[in-house]
Amino acid sequence: MHHETFKAFMPYPPVAVAHAPTGPLSGLSFAVKDVIDVAGYPTSCGTPLKLAASGIKPSTAPVVQQLLDAGARFAGKTHTDEFAFSILGRNCHFGTPINPAAPGRIPGGSSSGSAVAVAARLVDFALGTDTGGSLRAPASYCGIFGIRPTFGRVDNSLCEPLAGSFDTVGWFARDAKMLARVGAVLLGPDTTSLPGAARFLIARSCFAVAKPETAAELEGVLRRVELRLGMLDDTTDAAPNIDDLYWAFRHMQSREAWEAHHTFIEEVEPPLAPALAERFAFGKDVTDSLVAEARALRVRFRQHLTALLGEGTVLVLPTMPAPPPFLNEADAAIEDFRNRTVRLLCLASLAGFPQVTIPVIESDSGPLGLSLLGPAGSDRSLIQLASRVAEAARERIA
Structure with a gap:
């Protein structure tokens, strides 16, 4: 082709x-x-x-x-x-x-x-x-x-x-x-090395953000991974305040995007897609106090995740909340999808920690990824772990 x-x-x-x-x-x-x-x-x-x-x-x-x-x-x-x-x-x-x-x-x-x-x-x-x-x-x-x-x-x-x-x-x-x-x-050498027998912590609040049928399909993958790699742990929730994290991320990202591009946008007035124009307008209106609150929450969340993951734990979460929407999907459906998506994706962005997405499901409605999020500086050992999870996910249960 x-x-x-x-x-x-x-x-x-x-x-x-x-x-x-x-x-x-x-x-x-x-x-x-x-x-x-x-x-x-x-x-x-x-x-x-x-x-x-x-x-x-x-x-x-x-x-x-x-x-x-x-x-x-x-x-x-x-x-x-x-x-x-x-x-x-x-x-x-x-x-x-x-x-x-x-x-x-x-x-x-x-x-x-x-x-x-x-x-x-x-x-x-x-x-x-x-x-x-x-x-x-x-x-x-x-x-x-x-x-x-x-x-x-x-x-x-x-x-x-x-x-x-x-x-x-x-x-x-x-x-x-x-x-x-x-x-x-x-990448150069890792500053944090994950052990081969890393502890897998299931991010339950993230599975709850995914569409129920997507969460159910990924649960099946988790069972296969568990058979090969040992128990997955879901005793602690990594992101109990996911809505707060969502808004903190949106406020900081939108404001920074506006600051990066406002001169060009205001001087050149490029034709923007309506949804994009809305996002820039949102960023323009984010106040200094909202940004300060968001930055403080980011610091607390990073400390929380650093303590939770230590040096031997990775977080397991859905990469996306559902299979890919259709190209001609209605705006209302896309808005719900976007809100769920940002809730899942903002964790690694806020923490600044590495995340690897692994293709685990191919279905008629499109592929789905499962993600591993590791401690800062563990990128290369996280890739090795992702390789083992990918193999385990492919195994069919007899």
Whole structure:
């Protein structure tokens, strides 16, 4: 199938990007979300007037350069939601990438093109960014692995900001081994190492946020994992105040997004999708006192999670609340879906801890991911653990 079939890539004229002839990623190809600079290409940030103002970038983002230096070949820049400020993957200006795992349903965003490029086997792995779930959502919806690393662990300079205290560069792969190979290049050694016999703590309040039928399907996966890897624990709830966390995240993210882009929006007046215009307007109205309250809650939540996970515990939660909605889903249904989604995705964003999503269910209504959230700095051992969970999830119970 021709790669344009999936509309994963931005249609830029190809420019040669040099890579090392040998290295740990030699022979592999990768794509880059179009919010990350690559020399010789513009950076559109998913919006035509940003593209017009971009010009050809003179420098390549350090995270991309690390991959090139490790021998990986750059294959192109991929579609993103407008300003990378959505989890749906729909773009009214440049079109919506087609979800290879569930055509007719949204691919998830905002790293939509990168997820689709990996799921469609157009590249071996791809870079995306994750502020409030922009990597984890499309990974779950396209039936692939994705990691949001520990905040600040991967260099995100020369990446277009959305909300600076949350923005994180991560990547997609079709299997855990590839996720780990890329991690070996980008992450350096873990500062916290998870034991092979880690304690799995089920985040019950998160399962309660998922649609009941989704929660039930994932419970079946948990039973298979338990048979292989031992007891899963649900004695403590990791996020008892999930609604408070949701609002804290929304207030900070929206305000930071407005601060990052308001000059451009006010001066250029770009045509924004209505839902996006609403989100920016919401951010503009968030008061200093709301931001201060939200920041204080984030500090308390991070301390709570640090104590809860210690050095040997990971949180198990649904990546998304339901399978991917249809492309033409009504706005009211999308709003409910978005609210549930942000409640699940905001935990790792607020804590700044690593989260890996594992493809565990393929059904007629599209794929579902199960997530592991680990302590800060445990990214590489979290990937190893995710690999074992993925194997256990695939085993059928006799």
